[in-house]
Amino acid sequence: MSNRRPSSARWLEEHRNDPYVAAARRDGYRSRAAYKLLEIDSALAARSGGRGLFRPGDVVLELGAAPGGWTQVAARRVGDAGRVVAMDLLPMDPVPGVLILQGDFLDEAILEPLRLGLGPTGRADVVLSDMAPNMTGVKIADQGRGSLLVEAALGFASEVLRPGGRIVLKMFQGPDFHDLVRAARIHFTQVKVEKPPASRDRSAELYLIGSGFRAAPMAFQEETLQDRGIPCAS
Ligand SMILES: C[S@@+](CC[C@H](N)C(=O)[O-])C[C@H]1O[C@@H](n2cnc3c(N)ncnc32)[C@H](O)[C@@H]1O
Numbered sequence: 001m002s003n004r005r006p007s008s009a010r011w012l013e014e015h016r017n018d019p020y021v022a023a024a025r026r027d028g029y030r031s032r033a034a035y036k037l038l039e040i041d042s043a044l045a046a047r048s049g050g051r052g053l054f055r056p057g058d059v060v061l062e063l064g065a066a067p068g069g070w071t072q073v074a075a076r077r078v079g080d081a082g083r084v085v086a087m088d089l090l091p092m093d094p095v096p097g098v099l100i101l102q103g104d105f106l107d108e109a110i111l112e113p114l115r116l117g118l119g120p121t122g123r124a125d126v127v128l129s130d131m132a133p134n135m136t137g138v139k140i141a142d143q144g145r146g147s148l149l150v151e152a153a154l155g156f157a158s159e160v161l162r163p164g165g166r167i168v169l170k171m172f173q174g175p176d177f178h179d180l181v182r183a184a185r186i187h188f189t190q191v192k193v194e195k196p197p198a199s200r201d202r203s204a205e206l207y208l209i210g211s212g213f214r215a216a217p218m219a220f221q222e223e224t225l226q227d228r229g230i231p232c233a234s
Helices: 006-016 019-027 034-047 069-078 108-117 139-160 177-187 218-227
Strands: 059-063 083-088 098-102 124-129 161-172 188-194 205-213
Touching (some): 019 034, 034 069, 034 161, 034 205, 059 069, 059 139, 069 083, 069 098, 069 124, 083 108, 098 108, 108 139, 139 177, 161 177, 177 188, 177 205
Parallel strands (some): 059 083, 059 124, 083 098
Antiparallel strands (some): 161 205, 188 205
16 A cells, blocks of 8 residues: 555646756756746736846846755856856755855845855846745745745845846735735735746746836835825925
8 A cells, every 4th residue: 555645646637747947957957937027927928028027137036946946047047157146045056157155035144245256236127926835834934934924034135236227026825915015016016926837826926027127215114204294205
């Protein structure tokens, strides 16, 4: 008699029949997740006159990068003139030309190495976050940890992005979802939330795609001032 749990047997079966797993093997990607980023990129290009997420020579910061499917996509797209800084809690095999840092994004000690990794300007054209907390099964705790990662990624992106920059941010449906999308709308001229076809139906993940980063947006400052009851005008 097999002692494999039904959920892991189901996962194995799903994995075996998954066209994205087969495609990743064929195309040399480390994870099927690479196709989520490729699909997000194509959808953005389709609605922006051919301009996707990346330009040759871009500086890309990637949070929650292991095992590295998105990293491979980003490194290919920005080319030799570009720079990719990828970080994760877990160790990750090297990707040619990519700076890989290991650490916890919620630990402030990692932020300075990340800034330094971006190069002399400390700025990025694109921030990617596919970070997902380890799920405990306790819904409210998992949602809280997911929101914390999204909020932290959005906060750091708003410090390092160049004006006009782009973001792709994994989010989870939950009580904070709409507030986080609203916060992103303050920073980016265009915000869209998508579930790319490669994202499994049973996964609660969604991706926020922001473009046209506004540096130090007036609206944000005003909202903050108004929230605190301080009179202000544009
Ligand atoms: C879905 S995987 C990323 C897959 C990746 N995009 C790819 O294409 O291979 C999510 C990653 O987020 C990382 N992660 C979760 N919490 C993190 C944190 N606090 N700091 C850094 N990485 C974190 C996990 O270790 C995991 O490797």
